Amino acid sequence: xxxxxxxxxxxxxxxxxxxxxxxxxxxxxxxxxxxxxxxxxxxxxxxxxxxxxxxxxxxxxxxxxxxxxxxxxxxxxxxxxxxxxxx
Amino acid sequence: xxxxxxxxxxxxxxxxxxxxxxxxxxxxxxxxxxxxxxxxxxxxxxxxxxxxxxxxxxxxxxxxxxxxxxxxxxxxxxxxxxxxxxxxxxxxxxxxxxxxxxxxxxxxxxxxxxxxxxxxxxxxxxxxxxxxxxxxxxxxxxxxxxxxxxxxxxxxxxxxxxxxxxxxxxxxxxxxxxxxxxxxxxxxxxxxxxxxxxxxxxxxxxxxxxxxxxxxxxxxxxxxxxxxxxxxxxxxxxxxxxxxxxxxxxxxxxxxxxxxxxxxxxxxxxxxxxxxxxxxxxxxxxxxxxxxxxxxxxxxxxxxxxxxxxxxxxxxxxxxxxxxxxxxxxxxxxxxxxxxxxxxxxxxxxxxxxxxxxxxxxxxxxxxxxxxxxxxxxxxxxxxxxxxxxxxxxxxxxxxxxxxxxxxxxxxxxxxxxxxxxxxxxxxxxxxxxxxxxxxxxxxxxxxxxxxxxxxxxxxxxxxxxxxxxxxxxxxxxxxxxxxxxxxxxxxxxxxxxxxxxxxxxxxxxxxxxxxxxxxxxxxxxxxxxxxxxxxxxxxxxxxxxxxxxxxxxxxxxxxxxxxxxxx
Numbered sequence: 001x002x003x004x005x006x007x008x009x010x011x012x013x014x015x016x017x018x019x020x021x022x023x024x025x026x027x028x029x030x031x032x033x034x035x036x037x038x039x040x041x042x043x044x045x046x047x048x049x050x051x052x053x054x055x056x057x058x059x060x061x062x063x064x065x066x067x068x069x070x071x072x073x074x075x076x077x078x079x080x081x082x083x084x085x086x087x
Numbered sequence: 088x089x090x091x092x093x094x095x096x097x098x099x100x101x102x103x104x105x106x107x108x109x110x111x112x113x114x115x116x117x118x119x120x121x122x123x124x125x126x127x128x129x130x131x132x133x134x135x136x137x138x139x140x141x142x143x144x145x146x147x148x149x150x151x152x153x154x155x156x157x158x159x160x161x162x163x164x165x166x167x168x169x170x171x172x173x174x175x176x177x178x179x180x181x182x183x184x185x186x187x188x189x190x191x192x193x194x195x196x197x198x199x200x201x202x203x204x205x206x207x208x209x210x211x212x213x214x215x216x217x218x219x220x221x222x223x224x225x226x227x228x229x230x231x232x233x234x235x236x237x238x239x240x241x242x243x244x245x246x247x248x249x250x251x252x253x254x255x256x257x258x259x260x261x262x263x264x265x266x267x268x269x270x271x272x273x274x275x276x277x278x279x280x281x282x283x284x285x286x287x288x289x290x291x292x293x294x295x296x297x298x299x300x301x302x303x304x305x306x307x308x309x310x311x312x313x314x315x316x317x318x319x320x321x322x323x324x325x326x327x328x329x330x331x332x333x334x335x336x337x338x339x340x341x342x343x344x345x346x347x348x349x350x351x352x353x354x355x356x357x358x359x360x361x362x363x364x365x366x367x368x369x370x371x372x373x374x375x376x377x378x379x380x381x382x383x384x385x386x387x388x389x390x391x392x393x394x395x396x397x398x399x400x401x402x403x404x405x406x407x408x409x410x411x412x413x414x415x416x417x418x419x420x421x422x423x424x425x426x427x428x429x430x431x432x433x434x435x436x437x438x439x440x441x442x443x444x445x446x447x448x449x450x451x452x453x454x455x456x457x458x459x460x461x462x463x464x465x466x467x468x469x470x471x472x473x474x475x476x477x478x479x480x481x482x483x484x485x486x487x488x489x490x491x492x493x494x495x496x497x498x499x500x501x502x503x504x505x506x507x508x509x510x511x512x513x514x515x516x517x518x519x520x521x522x523x524x525x526x527x528x529x530x531x532x533x534x535x536x537x538x539x540x541x542x543x544x545x546x547x548x549x550x551x552x553x554x555x556x557x558x559x560x561x562x563x564x565x566x567x568x569x570x571x572x573x574x575x576x577x578x579x580x581x582x583x584x585x586x587x588x589x590x591x592x593x594x595x596x597x598x599x600x601x602x603x604x605x606x607x608x609x610x611x612x613x614x615x616x617x618x619x620x621x622x623x624x625x626x627x628x629x630x631x632x633x634x635x636x637x638x639x640x641x642x643x644x645x646x647x648x649x650x651x652x653x654x655x
Contacts, residue, residue, distance in 0.1 A: 011408050011469050015209055016162045023165055046171035047162065052201065054210040 001066040002074055010084050013056035018085040023047045025076055031067025033077075088317050091292050095311035096273045099287030100329045101244055101265025102322070105302040107294075108236075108247040115229050117189035120180070128180045128187040135227040136167050142252070143167075143276075150283035155368070159216070159274055166220050172198075188225065195221040208401070212274070219275045226251050239263055244304045246294050252276040259284035265306035267292050267313055289313055309609075339612040343374050347615045350655045353623035356603040357615055358414070360583060364402045367409040369608045377413035377471070379531065379605020380583040381406060383420050383459065393455060399462035407470030414471045416531065416583075416605075417463055418510060419456065419488075421445045421477040440545060445478025446488055453491060460495045464503055473506045475531055480513045482522055489526070510583075512536035517565035520572035530573045531605070534584030538562050557586055558646070560637040563595075567633050570600035581605055590617050594653050595646055598626050599633070626653040 010018055026033045026045045033044035035053060037060070042049030044063070055061055065074045120128060143160050152160075166172065172194070179190035195217055202214035236254075239245065241262040249270040255277050258266065265287040271278055272290070281288045287308035298304065298315055305314040305325050314321060347357035358379030359370035370378060386394040386402060406415055423444025436442035449456035463474055476488045489507055496502065509516065509523050512533035516523060524530065534557070539546045541562045544554045557563075566582075573580035581603035586592045588610040596604065597618075606614050629649050636642060 011404075012209070013207075017158050020158070020162050020165055043171050046169045047165040048169050048171050048198065051210065051213050054205050054207055056207060 001064065002070055003062055003064050004074060004078070005060060005062045006078070006081055008055050008057060008059050008061060009081065010087060011057050012087075013059070014050060014053065016051075018080075018087070019047055019050040021080060021085055022077065023050055025080060026073065029067070029069050029073040029076075031065050031070040031073045033073060034064040034066075036062040036064060088321070089297060089315045091294070091297060091313045091315065093267075093289040093291040093311050093313060095288075095308045096271065096278050096290050097266075097282040097286060097288035097308060099265070099285060099308050100325060100332060101263075101287045101304075101306040101308070102325055102329065103242045103244040103264035103304060105246050105267075105298050105300060105304050106238055106243045107298070107300050108245055115188050115225075116186065117192055118186055119184050119189075120186045122184065124186075125181050125184075128190075129177055131187050131228060132173070132176060132224075135224050138227050139223050140164055140167055146252070146276075146280060146283075150280065152279065152283040153372070156279045156282065159279060160276070163216060163220060163276065166216060188228065191221060191224055215272055215274050223252070223276065226253075236261065244306055246292075246298050246304075250277045250281075252280050255280040255284060255286070258286060265289070265304075265308060267294060267298070267304070267306060269293055269295075335613070339616060342612060342615055342619065343372075345615075345619065347376065347618045349618060349621040349623040349626075351623050355597060355618050356579075356581075357611060357618065358416075358581070358583075358603060358605040359608050359611055360605050361406075361608070364405045366608060367406045367415075370611075371409060371411070373608060373611045375413070375608070375611055376603075378406065378410060378415040379581050379603060380475075381415055381417045383417060384422065387420055387422055393458070396458045396462045396465075399459060400465050403463055403466035403472065404469050407466050407472055410470050412471055414473055416473045416475050416508065416529075416581075418475045418477050419446070419449055419459055419463075423448050440539070446476045446484055447478065449476075450484065450487055456488075457491055457495055460492055461499060464492070464495055464499055464501055464505065467503045467505050468501075473508060473529070475508045475510050475529075477510045477533070478512060478536070479509045479523070480515045482519060482526070485509055485523060485526065511569050512540070512584075514541050514565055517569045520569040521575070524572045524576035524578055527578060529579040529581070530569060531581040531583045531603075532566060532569055532601075534566075534582060534586040537565060537584070541565060556639055557589075557592065558639045558643045560633065560639070560642060563599075563633050563642070566596070566601075567599045574600045579603055588614055590614070591646060591650060593617055594621060594626055594650055595632060597621070597623070598629070598649075620654045622653055622655050629653060 008014060023045060034041050035044045037053045037055055040053060042053055044050065063074060063077055143164055147157065147160055176190045176194050179185045179193055180187065185193065199214045199217050202211055202217065205211045236257045239261040243263045244265045244267060245258060245263050246267045249268060263286065266281060268288065268290045269292055270290065278288060287306055289306055289308050289311050292313055303316050305317050305322065346354060348354045356376045358377045359375040360380040361367060361370055361378055362382045363385050386399055403417060421444065423439060423442060443451060463472060466472060474492065476485065479485050492507060506528035508529035508531060509527040510531050510533050511517050511520065535546065538555060538557055542554050542559055544551050546555050570580050580601055582596050582601050583605035586596065587604040588606040593614060604614060629652060632645050632649060
């Protein structure tokens with residue numbers, strides 16, 4: 001299991017489009033993927049979960065990956081965040 | 088004749104005969120099942136999900152829809168296949184032995200309520216997505232609302248409570264005129280499809296007892312109005328309007344991607360006036376060069392208390408982001424005059440137009456003003472925001488207002504470079520435009536107020552409406568002076584009042600040196616088309632209009648004569 005904290009840099013936060021991209025990406029991997037924000041931990045492969053986080057611009061979230069391909073998954077997710085979901 | 092007011096969710100005009108369709112109620116039990124039925128209920132879920140997903144895919148291929156609408160569909164597909172939702176629903180089936188309908192009802196109700204409690208408006212609105220998915224699932228499980236659509240043709244206006252996405256497809260095939268609903272919201276599947284299929288839709292129409300089968304209807308989905316059995320004259324007007332709209336809309340679409348420049352290559356900046364943050368989407372859809380006037384009164388009106396800094400920040404931020412780096416001129420609050428907010432201190436003014444309005448109000452209540460300024464400064468890093476003060480009548484007012492901006496920047500420890508401009512709408516400001524131009528980053532002329540104050544005519548007083556005439560020479564001289572002062576001091580000069588969208592005035596404004604026009608979104612492409620036909624050289628070489636003739640009729644005639652010569 002790997003955990004990593006990051007800051008949401010997307011100006012509109014994790015709104016519909018970034019959430020959708022994130023969930024689609026995560027579902028291509030076998031590892032489990034969870035996101036924690038404040039007291040809430042959700043399944044990162046669930047659009048419902050990601051939207052429930054209501055993660056706004058500059059909020060801190062923790063990525064938690066666990067499984068055989070966890071490193072690759074984390075790498076790809078980080079890339080997505082770094083590129084600000086192409087926005 | 089009766090006019091019923093509703094909410095426009097898919098624009099256009101439809102004229103035809105009312106056909107009331109009664110959606111059959113879904114008849115199904117929400118109850119308990121036997122253990123042996125668990126697998127069956129779960130399979131029904133999978134089937135329903137598969138059917139709807141396929142439907143969405145087909146719609147995405149078949150219809151030409153905006154990117155925003157496509158994103159909604161993509162998100163809905165992910166909701167349908169969401170593993171967490173599936174597990175949650177399945178748990179209610181296997182543990183509590185709820186049948187599928189009951190499980191869906193309980194699960195989605197909980198989810199919808201969760202989103203509704205969120206403070207961030209964007210996330211709170213997600214409740215609609217889940218409501219729509221829930222309804223689609225139930226619809227798909229009970230495909231018993233097979234409505235008889237045989238009677239529909241291209242002269243029908245369909246009137247019903249709410250509509251399913253599949254029925255929209257039917258209506259599109261029949262080429263119905265319009266759709267009138269009592270329920271339904273802008274982001275539901277059905278309404279997205281109606282927009283993609285160009286079916287005008289008005290929702291929120293309580294039609295029971297007001298519209299009957301066979302009634303003649305005009306659906307004005309540009310304004311959200313439904314006319315029941317209209318008078319002949321109105322009907323004729325709408326037929327004409329519809330015909331014109333059709334031609335216009337098609338030819339105007341072709342110039343969305345083209346710049347607002349004259350036939351000989353002079354660029355005129357063409358921006359949009361908006362009054363609500365959401366309107367930025369429409370402005371970007373017509374490719375406006377930015378927002379020349381963002382009225383902020385919406386934040387203050389129709390409520391009992393003042394908006395918080397946070398609330399304002401969110402509104403400005405949204406517009407800043409969505410404008411994608413294009414300039415957005417935020418006009419600080421212009422309360423007073425004809426725009427009174429409920430919380431506004433009762434000043435008991437005999438003459439509110441000459442009273443405590445615009446910047447005067449802001450300077451009198453600096454805490455209210457500073458809250459707004461702080462929100463703008465904070466939002467400025469998300470885009471290209473500019474600040475404009477309304478109703479400036481002297482240089483001192485402008486300086487004082489500007490000082491507050493500096494003060495707020497210091498308090499926030501933000502050194503954002505924000506351009507600050509003056510709205511020229513009082514003759515005394517136009518007359519010292521040369522002085523104001525030294526300290527302003529830009530000018531924008533508000534022609535409506537400038538005219539009313541120039542000629543001392545209350546523009547809402549119909550008995551003296553004849554004096555409220557834009558061909559008045561004094562008024563035109565003030566515009567000319569302002570434009571000249573701006574050009575001499577090298578600051579941008581815009582017109583954001585109604586005259587900017589008046590086709591017979593636009594050439595004159597440009598001739599007088601105006602470089603930017605800011606108009607309502609509906610007029611923008613029409614004005615762009617006009618600019619693109621204009622010959623700038625011919626316009627500048629044409630003799631000066633504002634000379635020594637003060638006769639209003641003569642000025643009007645001279646402008647018409649000029650307009651005949653300056654278009655290619």
